[in-house]
Structures are given as structure tokens and as C-alpha cells.
Amino acid sequence: MASLRDIKNRITSTKKTSQITKAMEMVSASKLSRAESNAKAFVPYMDKIQEVVASIAVGAKDASHPMLVSRPVKKTAYLVITSDRGLAGAYNSNVLRAANNAIQNRHASKDEYVVMTVGRVGRDFFAKKGINIIDSILGLPDQPTFADIKEITGKAVAMYADGAFDELYMYYNHFVSAISQEVTEKKVLPLTDVASVSKKLSSYEFDPSADAILEVLLPQYAESLIFGALLDGKASEHAARMTAMKSATDNAKDLIDSLSLSYNRARQAAITQEITEIVGGVAALE
Amino acid sequence: MKTVKVNIVTPDGPVYESDVEMVSTKAQSGELGILPGHIPMVAPLEIGAVRLKRDGGTDYVAVSGGFLEVRPEQVTILAQAAEPADQIDIERAKEAKQRAEKNLQAKQDNIDFKRAELALKRAMNRIDVHENKR
Numbered sequence: 570m571a572s573l574r575d576i577k578n579r580i581t582s583t584k585k586t587s588q589i590t591k592a593m594e595m596v597s598a599s600k601l602s603r604a605e606s607n608a609k610a611f612v613p614y615m616d617k618i619q620e621v622v623a624s625i626a627v628g629a630k631d632a633s634h635p636m637l638v639s640r641p642v643k644k645t646a647y648l649v650i651t652s653d654r655g656l657a658g659a660y661n662s663n664v665l666r667a668a669n670n671a672i673q674n675r676h677a678s679k680d681e682y683v684v685m686t687v688g689r690v691g692r693d694f695f696a697k698k699g700i701n702i703i704d705s706i707l708g709l710p711d712q713p714t715f716a717d718i719k720e721i722t723g724k725a726v727a728m729y730a731d732g733a734f735d736e737l738y739m740y741y742n743h744f745v746s747a748i749s750q751e752v753t754e755k756k757v758l759p760l761t762d763v764a765s766v767s768k769k770l771s772s773y774e775f776d777p778s779a780d781a782i783l784e785v786l787l788p789q790y791a792e793s794l795i796f797g798a799l800l801d802g803k804a805s806e807h808a809a810r811m812t813a814m815k816s817a818t819d820n821a822k823d824l825i826d827s828l829s830l831s832y833n834r835a836r837q838a839a840i841t842q843e844i845t846e847i848v849g850g851v852a853a854l855e
Numbered sequence: 856m857k858t859v860k861v862n863i864v865t866p867d868g869p870v871y872e873s874d875v876e877m878v879s880t881k882a883q884s885g886e887l888g889i890l891p892g893h894i895p896m897v898a899p900l901e902i903g904a905v906r907l908k909r910d911g912g913t914d915y916v917a918v919s920g921g922f923l924e925v926r927p928e929q930v931t932i933l934a935q936a937a938e939p940a941d942q943i944d945i946e947r948a949k950e951a952k953q954r955a956e957k958n959l960q961a962k963q964d965n966i967d968f969k970r971a972e973l974a975l976k977r978a979m980n981r982i983d984v985h986e987n988k989r
Contacts, residue, residue, distance in 0.1 A: 775896070
């Protein structure tokens with residue numbers, strides 16, 4: 570049996586740990602509510618741009634743009650959204666596993682795909698596997714603004730336009746609720762499903778022409794799809810971290826309870842033993 | 856006076872919402888003025904100021920990377936970045952302008968040159984809009 574002092578030390582250190590996890594839980598909780606409101610602020614922009622893209626794509630049948638057309642796939646790009654830090658439960662491992670499985674199933678050779686990552690965990694994972702990472706961003710702030718991610722989205726869209734790859738998929742955790750996040754795969758490019766999303770379409774005049782507007786609009790649309798996924802991923806990250814830290818705090822509490830029980834037992838046993846020794850000593854004198 | 860509802864939205868959230876008498880701005884095909892009851896229209900915008908006339912005054916909003924969607928009763932401007940004149944960080948815009956000017960002189964590379972040119976345009980636009988306000 571562990572000595573009294575050993576148990577006491579363990580209790581103190583577990584308490585310290587639980588204070589830290591508790592603090593991290595609260596930090597994540599407040600970041601989560603910010604992330605949720607960011608995601609909400611983005612909705613009107615996304616809805617509007619979707620509506621306009623759809624009405625152009627549907628209304629002007631003769632308008633076409635390379636980003637709307639599927640071409641033979643020689644190279645596929647995957648954009649995987651992870652976090653910079655761990656301690657977020659299964660947040661990173663889920664999305665990495667899903668992305669990695671898809672890559673291994675779909676492609677026979679390494680020349681058929683490239684990977685872009687957001688977050689340190691994803692970059693390290695794919696680098697270790699020897700997969701070709703063409704771009705990665707690290708140190709994304711907790712509340713990203715559009716300017717923060719413009720570089721990666723702009724680059725992804727430009728590379729598609731230049732023909733560096735013929736398809737772009739995104740992998741990220743979709744925020745369902747504070748306790749559940751879903752790994753989601755989304756095809757960003759080519760934009761094949763724009764026409765299906767709209768409800769009521771208005772027919773517009775185009776100034777100067779539908780083609781010229783698509784030229785400006787579609788890259789923006791693709792960029793905002795990626796931005797939306799990033800916001801979603803951030804919200805999921807904070808939720809996952811919060812849940813992970815909450816269960817760590819709960820576990821620490823259980824551990825402290827059972828440790829205090831054995832501490833009290835050991836203390837009681839020591840007292841009983843001392844009394845027995847005294848009584849025994851007195852009995853020997855008589 | 857008849858008015859039209861105007862919304863300016865960016866990926867970071869809505870920045871302006873009001874009923875105005877007239878919207879005027881610069882589209883890629885030229886200067887554009889929109890009054891209530893305009894036919895539905897879509898047009899990409901230049902980096903520039905959007906002027907919104909209402910109640911005898913004019914609001915200025917600096918817009919970059921956006922386009923305009925017009926309907927008879929509503930005008931929506933979607934932009935990658937937009938700031939009303941009183942929310943512009945003038946110090947930052949001035950710094951950005953200096954940085955862009957330096958890059959323009961130093962870099963001969965084509966892509967960087969274009970980028971610096973755009974950055975300069977954005978910075979100038981912000982400064983102009985900020986000064987116009989007063």
C-alpha cells in the first residue's frame with residue numbers, strides 16, 4: 570500500500586491538473602460562443618452569393634466558365650482543416666483518418682493527388698506519411714477573418730484555374746452541436762452543384778455580361794465556400810476542446826475522490842495500529 | 856422621398872444597413888447611380904467608394920473586391936472587405952499605402968507587382984473615403 574505522503578502528493582498534483590483543465594474548458598467555451606457568432610455573421614454573405622451565382626448559372630444558359638465545368642481528373646487536391654494544437658479529443662484524428670482513408674482508397678499512385686493543410690497537426694501528419702503538401706497555413710487565429718485566409722483560398726482557386734489540379738475536396742469537422750461534430754467531405758471545385766441550391770430566382774440584367782460577372786463572382790464564391798468551412802471547423806475545434814477538457818476535469822474529480830478515500834483509510838489504519846501497539850505495550854507491563 | 860433598402864455584407868458580417876434615396880458607385884463598366892425601382896441587375900465593382908444619399912446627408916463606405924446586386928426594392932453589395940468611413944483605421948491604411956509604394960518600387964516580379972498595385976489601390980481608397988467624410 571502506498572504511504573500517506575505518496576497519496577497526498579498524488580491528490581495535490583491531480584488537483585492542480587484539474588484546475589488547469591477546468592480553466593481550459595472555460596476558455597474554450599467562451600471561444601466557442603465567439604466562433605458561433607462569427608459563423609452566424611457569415612451566413613447572409615454566403616446565402617446572397619449563392620443566390621446570385623445560381624441565378625446567373627441558371628438564367629444565362631449560354632454563360633460558361635472553366636470553374637463550372639468538370640474536366641478529366643488527372644490530379645486531385647485535398648484541403649484538410651485541422652487545429653494547431655492537440656488536447657481537443659478526437660477532433661484532429663477523426664478528420665485526418667477520413668481524409669487519409671479517402672486518399673488511399675481513391676488513388677493508386679502518389680502523382681494523382683496533392684494535399685493542402687490548415688493547422689500544424691494536419692501538416693505533421695501528412696509530412697510524416699511522405700505525402701506531397703503543396704501549401705499549409707499555421708497559426709490561424711481563433712477568430713479568423715476573411716483577410717487571414719485569403720491567401721490560401723486565393724491560391725487554391727488560382728491553382729485550379731491554372732490546371733495544377735482538376736478537383737478540390739475539403740475535409741473538415743462540421744459543427745452540429747457543442748457535443749457533436751461530424752467529419753464532412755465537400756467538393757469545392759469544379760462548382761457542379763450551384764444550380765441546385767437556389768429557391769426563388771430573379772432574372773438579372775448583367776453589366777457588362779454574364780461571363781464577365783462569373784469571372785469575378787465564381788472565384789469569390791469558391792473562396793467563401795472554403796472560408797465557411799474554416800469557420801465551421803473553428804467552431805468544432807473549440808467545441809471538441811471544451812468537451813475533452815470537461816471530461817478530463819470530471820475524470821480528475823473521480824480520481825481525487827477515490828484517492829481521498831484511500832488516504833483516509835490509510836490514515837485510519839495508521840491510527841488503529843498505533844493504538845494497538847500502545848495497548849499491547851501496556852498489557853506486556855502488567 | 857422614395858427610398859431603397861441597402862445592405863452591404865462581407866464574409867465577416869454585415870457592415871451597413873439602411874434605407875437610402877440613391878446609391879452611387881463605380882462599377883467595372885463605369886460610374887453607376889441607382890435609384891429606387893431600378894430593374895434587377897448584377898455588376899462587379901471597382902475598388903472604390905460607395906456613396907449612399909439619405910436624409911440630406913451622404914454616407915461613404917469603402918469597398919474592395921465586391922459586386923452589386925440590384926432589385927427594385929433592395930440593393931445588396933457583397934464585398935470581401937468594406938468599411939464605413941467612420942470605422943476606417945486611417946493609421947493602418949496609411950501604413951499599408953507606404954508599404955505598397957515601397958513594394959512597387961522594389962519588386963519587378965509580375966505577380967508581386969500586381970498585388971502591390973491592388974494593395975495600394977485599397978489603401979488609397981480607404982484614405983480617400985476617410986477624408987471625404989469631413
